[in-house]
Amino acid sequence: MNEREADRRRIDGCCTRLDLLHGDATSPRIxxxxxxxxxxxxxxxxxxxxxxxxxxxxxxxxxxxxxxxxxxxxxxxxx
The missing domain is CATH 4.10.860 (DNA Excision Repair, Uvrb; Chain A)
Incomplete structure (x- = not known):
C-alpha cells in the first residue's frame, strides 16, 4: 500500500466518524x-x-x- 492510498483511507475513516457524530452535511436532521x-x-x-x-x-x-x-x-x- 502506497502513501497516497494510506492517506485516502485515513481521510475516509475520519469523514465517516464525523458523519456518525454530527450527521451528514448534505442532509441535516431537524x-x-x-x-x-x-x-x-x-x-x-x-x-x-x-x-x-x-x-x-x-x-x-x-x-x-x-x-x-x-x-x-x-x-x-x-x-
Missing part, C-alpha cells in the same frame, strides 16, 4: 421537538392574528403569551 415547536408557533401566530382581528383583548393576550412561550422554548431547545 429534531422532532423543533418541528413540533415550529408548528405550534405557526398555529399560535395565526390564532393571534385572528384574535387581533376579532378585537378580543383577552384572547389576544392569551395567544400572544402562547406564541412567546413557543419562541422561548424554541430558543432553549437550540442550547
Amino acid at each position: 429534531p422532532m421537538r423543533e418541528i413540533v415547536l415550529l408548528t405550534c408557533c405557526a398555529l399560535h401566530a395565526i390564532m393571534l392574528l385572528l384574535a387581533i382581528g376579532d378585537g378580543g383583548l383577552g384572547w389576544t393576550v392569551f395567544w400572544l403569551l402562547a406564541l412567546c412561550l413557543d419562541i422561548y422554548s424554541l430558543g432553549e431547545s437550540r442550547l
Whole structure:
C-alpha cells in the first residue's frame, strides 16, 4: 500500500466518524421537538392574528403569551 492510498483511507475513516457524530452535511436532521415547536408557533401566530382581528383583548393576550412561550422554548431547545 502506497502513501497516497494510506492517506485516502485515513481521510475516509475520519469523514465517516464525523458523519456518525454530527450527521451528514448534505442532509441535516431537524429534531422532532423543533418541528413540533415550529408548528405550534405557526398555529399560535395565526390564532393571534385572528384574535387581533376579532378585537378580543383577552384572547389576544392569551395567544400572544402562547406564541412567546413557543419562541422561548424554541430558543432553549437550540442550547
